[in-house]
Amino acid sequence: MIETQSWLAEALLRLKEAFGPRLAYLGLQGSYRRGEATEASDIDLVVLLDTVELADLDVYRSIVHALPEGHKACGFISGTEEFFHWPRHELFPFKMDTKDCYGLLDDFLPPVSRKDVREGAGIGAAALLHLLTHSYLYAGAGDRPAILKGACKSAFFVMQVVHYLTSGVYCTSKKELLSRLEGPEKEIIVAGLDFPAWLAAHTEQEAFGMLRDWCRRVMIQISA
Numbered sequence: 001m002i003e004t005q006s007w008l009a010e011a012l013l014r015l016k017e018a019f020g021p022r023l024a025y026l027g028l029q030g031s032y033r034r035g036e037a038t039e040a041s042d043i044d045l046v047v048l049l050d051t052v053e054l055a056d057l058d059v060y061r062s063i064v065h066a067l068p069e070g071h072k073a074c075g076f077i078s079g080t081e082e083f084f085h086w087p088r089h090e091l092f093p094f095k096m097d098t099k100d101c102y103g104l105l106d107d108f109l110p111p112v113s114r115k116d117v118r119e120g121a122g123i124g125a126a127a128l129l130h131l132l133t134h135s136y137l138y139a140g141a142g143d144r145p146a147i148l149k150g151a152c153k154s155a156f157f158v159m160q161v162v163h164y165l166t167s168g169v170y171c172t173s174k175k176e177l178l179s180r181l182e183g184p185e186k187e188i189i190v191a192g193l194d195f196p197a198w199l200a201a202h203t204e205q206e207a208f209g210m211l212r213d214w215c216r217r218v219m220i221q222i223s224a
Contacts, residue, residue, distance in 0.1 A: 001038070002043065002069055011026070012026055012101065014066070015060075019059075022050045026101045029044040033098070034173045036174060036175075047076070047077040048077075052077060052079045089120035093160060096172065118165060118222050120161060121222050122218070125158050128158065129219070152188055152189075160177060162221070162222070174193060177189060184213065187210060188211065
């Protein structure tokens with residue numbers, strides 16, 4: 001695992017050397033931002049430049065790959081103009097899961113309404129329901145555990161937004177969200193924390209059923 005602050009400081013130094021004043025923003029997302037990283041975790045960066053051409057992507061890739069454990073670097077890079085025009089239903093969770101490291105993300109965001117937030121939750125639940133249904137019907141037996149593990153992770157991201165809409169509180173970590181949930185929602189988070197262990201005590205059918213039922217409830221709740 002990386003030491004987050006020193007790694008980010010080195011990344012920022014190299015990005016400034018390469019892009020100079022074109023570098024508008026650097027942020028951190030994902031498990032390192034939430035304090036939940038493991039040895040296998042990706043390093044999710046958010047980088048905004050004035051514009052991003054293919055040549056800039058080549059430079060950026062060389063920078064992150066040269067950093068310690070740079071093969072784990074992933075995340076989001078964009079020009080500031082297209083970022084301002086990004087679909088707004090995606091921007092609320094994006095903002096809430098981003099830690100500012102250089103610049104302020106708010107300076108580059110358009111206004112995001114509660115309607116946008118609700119739409120994002122509904123779209124996320126619908127996409128996950130489609131994935132689960134398609135996978136249950138057509139995925140091979142060997143692929144299903146990984147698909148279900150990923151579905152629990154996706155459900156967590158949607159659940160963060162749904163909980164915010166119903167409570168006014170945005171929980172930035174699984175631990176925090178888990179403490180505020182009960183019933184099927186809590187069980188989904190528990191499953192996602194150690195899916196192999198959870199699956200050892202349950203069936204794949206139970207997992208598919210639990211997740212699909214939750215997605216349907218969210219879609220109905222959001223559209224009400």
